[in-house]
Amino acid sequence: MRVRGGAGKVRRASPGAGGGAGGGRAPGEPGVGAIVVFVLLILLFACEVFLGGPWLTEVSVTVLSGIFVVVAGALLAPAFVSGGPSLRTLTVATLVLVVVVAVALVSVGTYVNSKDEDVTEGVKVAGKPGEMINTDGLTLTVPITRERDRLRLRVAGRDLPNGGSPCLPEARLTVSGAQSGDRQVRFARGVAAFDLPLRKGKKEVSVQIRLTTEESCRISLEIEDAVLTNDTLPEEAA
Incomplete structure (x- = not known):
């Protein structure tokens, strides 16, 4: 575009002159x-x-x-x-x-x-874990807050003074539920640890635990840990 100056000279206008805010934008930009x-x-x-x-x-x-x-x-x-x-x-x-x-x-x-998800605080226990004798059982209701492959439980046991002692080394737990049949778990250093497979889409699972011990024994059980995980216990992985 050419404009005429005051002295009759012709000069070229700048590309953005009179073009508004977008006058300087190149075609296609x-x-x-x-x-x-x-x-x-x-x-x-x-x-x-x-x-x-x-x-x-x-x-x-x-x-x-x-x-x-x-x-x-x-x-x-x-x-x-x-x-x-x-x-x-x-x-x-x-x-x-x-x-x-x-x-x-x-x-x-x-x-x-x-990563593992700790749900111990949300576990509900039906039964009398404070004092159990032979064939007594517990039912655990465990919340599933994250999609994981397995539920890992650690159950701590303790011999009570009003029963035969020591009982815990020979005691065992029969565990079932969460897509798993009956399995026997023994205590090691006062703790029975086991994994259970989980089904996708579940909001909670029910786990049954039954104590097997001598008739004179009195044992206290406590849920030490309940963890949702994708890993397996070392002995199971082997």
Whole structure:
């Protein structure tokens, strides 16, 4: 575009002159609207993939949603600041940073979904574990708060003074439930430890425990640990 100067000279106008705020944008270069749509699509895709994972709690969903909002705001702000980076540069930076966030989410999700979950506090015991004799039993109701392959239980035993002693070394527990048939478990150093397989989709499982010991014995039982895990006990893995 040519304009005529005061002395009759012809000069070339600058590319952005009279073109408004968007006059300097080269053909094909994305505008602010395009970059907003681009970022929102990526964030929506990331939310759909990663926020739907069963390893997330309400708290972690809230935290991760906040992170997405902060990242989106930080990426979009330069597009509205004079002298900021070009929109093409912003597009590349957005893609890189969102990929980094996605990789971080996958790493966190993998860790959370594989670590053991302690549910000891939520175990409900039906029976009289404080003093048990031969053939007495307990029923445990264990909450399943995370999808895991196995339930690991550790039951501590103690000989009571009003019964024959020592009884615990020869005592044994018959355990059943949670997709497992009857199995015999003995005490080692005062603790009977065993794993039970879990079925997917269950919110809780019921475990039956029956004590076998000498007729004169009196034994106290206590649930020491109840853990949801993907690992197996060393003797079972062998």
